[in-house]
Amino acid sequence: MTAPARLMAEGHDVRLEHTVTGLRRDEAGWCISTREGGEVAGRYAAVVIAVPAPQAAPLLQQAVGDMATLAAAVRMQGSWAVMLRFASPIDLPFDAAFINQGPLRWAARDSSKPGRSGMETWLLHATAEWSEAHIEEAPESVAEVLISAFATLGAPSPAAWSAHRWRYADSAPALALNHVWNSTVGLGLCGDWLNGGKVEGAWLSGRDLGLQVAAALGSA
Ligand SMILES: Cc1cc2nc3c(=O)[nH]c(=O)nc-3n(C[C@H](O)[C@H](O)[C@H](O)COP(=O)(O)OP(=O)(O)OC[C@H]3O[C@@H](n4cnc5c(N)ncnc54)[C@H](O)[C@@H]3O)c2cc1C
CATH class of the missing domain: 3.90.660.10 (Polyamine Oxidase; Chain A, domain 2)
Incomplete structure (x- = not known):
């Protein structure tokens, strides 16, 4: 089941085995911390969180409260x-x-x-x-x-x-929101739990959020 993701990752700068533990935003953009590597160098204009709801909730808690409430309400x-x-x-x-x-x-x-x-x-x-x-x-x-x-x-x-x-x-049950995008802070949420609970929903959720982020950043 990981083959499509591996194919799509080809040619991109993907860091494996990095657990994101912190998200913080300052005037220069998003700052990301990982358990294994500490703070990731650089600041980012947008962040997409594509993890199960219970794992998204603590990250969102630090960053955007209403998104955290949404994720915390989903039981998996x-x-x-x-x-x-x-x-x-x-x-x-x-x-x-x-x-x-x-x-x-x-x-x-x-x-x-x-x-x-x-x-x-x-x-x-x-x-x-x-x-x-x-x-x-x-x-x-x-x-x-x-x-x-x-x-x-x-x-x-x-x-x-x-x-x-x-x-x-x-x-249980999955939401039908497709994805969530907060253009004010540049933070998006996608995944199966937002779009029907199956792998097709996960793909469509990520794809649609990706298009929205690209449009927001002027690269669509
Ligand atoms: C055994 C099994 C069989 C399935 N079979 C089918 C099927 O036949 N058909 C179907 O439609 N669906 C099937 N599904 C469901 C399908 O796998 C999911 O719907 C799909 O994988 C969800 O994709 P996603 O990207 O939303 O989340 P995930 O695939 O869960 O990906 C989230 C990723 O985020 C990573 N992550 C989590 N927290 C962090 C963090 N803090 N920092 C960094 N990374 C993090 C996780 O390690 C994971 O790799 C199956 C699921 C299971 C468990």
Whole structure:
């Protein structure tokens, strides 16, 4: 899922592994601080915050109060995902299914997607409710529960697995604002939580905010 973002980042000055911890504005523009690198050199005419609402709220608190209130009101739920690898194709009568019973929400044969080759792989998603209730659990025990639930559908034991916890996966409910732009201070907000909660909404939100910022800065 990161491939489109990697492609779009090509040719740009992107600093990875930098957690933004502070935003401050003075007469010269925005000043950005990161946990890993301290204050970023330079001042910026505009800042776009493209992170989940609970992570946006503390940054906004320091900068623009009404945007902070908006972000703080959005509740986001976690999601556990478990990837499975099998030594050979497994015999199940579906390539993807919404389960929505017990801990499992969704199971998909990833290796059946167009352009895939290699080992048989499946992706299991836990429901939002189950994920939230077990969000602090160890990956081993989460995988054990989800693999057992998958087994009840007829799946054999996998040859290998990995579990991934998405702390802020779903907004409940997502807003329908597309994005927010404060032209007075040059601060924008975008992301799935502002535009329907899915990846398409995230892309449209970022794209529309980008156009608005470019127009405001005179480079559209
Ligand atoms: C397991 C899973 C499967 C999914 N499958 C689908 C699907 O099939 N179809 C679909 O439409 N959607 C799917 N989604 C939802 C989709 O991934 C999201 O809607 C989309 O990624 C949201 O994009 P975003 O840019 O708004 O936020 P994110 O993708 O959450 O990106 C925010 C980024 O900001 C970074 N960040 C946070 N705080 C800071 C900080 N202080 N400083 C610097 N960086 C920070 C985060 O590390 C993250 O990289 C899935 C989600 C999950 C969890």
